[in-house]
Amino acid sequence: MKASSVRYLTGQGLKSIWTNRMMSFASFCIILVSLLMVGLSVLFSINLNRIIGGIEGKSEVIVQIKDDVDKKDQAELRKKLEAIPNVNKVEFYSKEKAWKNMLKGMTEEEKSFFQYADDNPLPDTYRITVVDIKKMNETTTQIDTFDSVESTKSPTAFADVLVSIRRVVAMISGAIVLALIIVCMIIISNTTRASVFARRKEINIMKYVGANNRFIRIPFFIEGMVVGIFAAGVALLLTMFAYNGLYSILNEDFKIWNILGVKSLYSFKDIFWPVTIAYAIAGAFIGAVGTSISIGKHLKV
């Protein structure tokens, strides 16, 4: 195809957005609403995932070190712990610090009982956070085999609950997003079909004068794509306003995440580019492909 034809067809596509403005506006609105519904659901889902991830990150494995292990062996153990792929962070917690903290949480009566104890009965520990909570059990078993380790304590039951919650949340949010995508696709396909149906005579005439399918499809494709990108732009602005509004309520006014002690929500700044790119691609794809699929049936003349 010559460059002049490409220019012509692109021009025709852009022109027909205006000439068929009512139908273009209908497609625009439908794509906009669809992107907002799916986009906001995805954002809700990834934030929920992040919150659960934050809680998971707080789950620690406590590694008690044998009393007779000297500083050199402790350092050796640390190296071994850090070498385990599922270990995220290793933090030393001395027995003195643990003893002080324990006394802090006691009543005066209890404190007086322990005050004159000759020896600190608590062990030195390493506190470990893991990368994948699902493998916490496996990691704990491995640590147990190290010589310098007296014992390990890990919230495996809690970890299992978190894993289950994450799975259920992923399934439910995935199902909601999928259902929304299907509903949106049906609505979009009906709108584009109606838009194309209104122009079936035009397509018919093009076929009679010898236009091939590609020649007929390209302007529709460009028209759909441009409408989709416009819808994506507006969806991005609306998402930004809605998200930032909610973010300030949840993150700043309520300080709710600090109370829970978990990672805060993503700020819109963090997710601006992924959201922009996802909206632009989805908008352009829905607009272009939706329209060109809808004209398929009218091309069989």
Place this chain on the structure above:
Amino acid sequence: MVEFNDVSVTYSSGVDALHNVNLKINDGDFAFVVGPSGAGKSTLIKLILKEIDATSGTVLVNGFNLNKLRRRKIPKLRRTIGVVFQDFRLIPTMTVYENVAFVLRVIDAPVKYIKSRVPYVISLVGLSHKAKAYPTELSGGEQQRVALARALVNDPQLIIADEPTGNIDPALSYEIVDLLKGINECGTTILMVTHEHDLVRSFGGRIININKGSIAFDEFIGGSNES
């Protein structure tokens, strides 16, 4: 050149639209196709444009064997044929110029050629002053002349005019047939389907009468306005 050999068409509804039609229209012919409604005239045109396939028999059009022509090659066939419809079928969102130029855009004609050819063809049908008008701003006769300009702009081998005078004033009908005759004199084959017997009698020429799916007669008659 159009050639039908033992062509029959039976629609899926069971209607026998054409049976065993044998017909040959040579290059440069001007033929009127007449006959009552439902006789099979539209089926004949649909076959030539490969809108439908023959149930049996062979159809040859402008060197294409339509029985063997693949769907994706249909545009190539149609680019050798100009079609004028009773209801004009102009693209409402395009101006007169754009409607006519569209046919050349389809065949990827050079822009320079489009710019010289389109105004020339529009002038042939006497509508230079309406080149920038939209179809809705034109009368029926003018719209049909635009359709005629569109049909001949890429210099087709064959022009099919399907009741081209059906939606316009009788006085203008003669004008349209005059234009078609003029185009025919330049060598283009014309096949004109019509109901208007007066028009046929007046111009004369080859008359193909179709009745109940068969060719009732195929003869040359002299026109009353022929000198």
